[in-house]
Every structure is written in structure tokens, then in C-alpha cells.
Amino acid sequence: QVQVGESGGGLVRAGDSLRLSCTASGRSFSRYAMGWFRQAPGKEREFVAAIGGGAITTDYGDSVKGRFTISRDDAENTVYLQMNSLKPEDTALYYCATRSVPWIARYDHEWPYWGQGTQVTVSP
DSSP, X not given: OOEEEEEOOEEEETTOOEEEEEEEESSOSTTSOEEEEEEOTTSOOEEEEEXXXXXXXXXXXXXXXXXXXXXXXXXXXXXXXEEOSOOGGGOEEEEEEEOSSSSOOSOGGGOOEEOOOEEEEEEO
């Protein structure tokens, strides 16, 4: 059974940085894509970033491109989301997800395994 867990959320001010971490267990980690999504109150879940198996490919949502960086440490079974220049509109519950294939996708229905989420709140 695949289990996904996020950590690293918190309350920060606009312009600050924050790094989220996500671990996945229950199967081989390095082969498979990992992704981050977020959901703000009253809004649909939004694609943030993804990294493919072997870290060959990455993709970012338009609203975070240039500010957020996704990376993975396969030795630690961990994927990171480095978030810089945070804005109040980045406030959301951030979810980590994984797939059973190495390539990435932008639609949440293509990701079968999810964590519980970690809250990021950015004050003005």
C-alpha cells in the first residue's frame, strides 16, 4: 500500500520562503512521478509542480513558475517543493501525490495516491 505524507507548512509573510517535504513509502520511490497540488478555500485543486521518475522532467503551474522549484532525493524517498517570493495568493492546503508511472501529469485525477496535505498561509 502506497502511503504519502507531507510536512513543512506554516505561517509566513509575503516575500518569505518555505520548503515543503513529501515522502512516499510502500513501493520503489525513484521510478515514479511525484507532484504537488494545492487547494485554497472555495477553489478547485490546482496543479503546482511535478517531477518525473529519475528527475528527467519537471513541470510547473503558471502561477508558480520562476518562484517554486521541485526536486527529489531518491536516496531519502523524499520530494521537495522550495517556495520563494511567497504571495498571499499562495495560501492553500498543499498536497503531495504520486503515480504508478514515471511521467508527469497536470490533472489531479491522474494521480492515484495522495497525502493529507500541509497548510501554507502567507500573510500580507
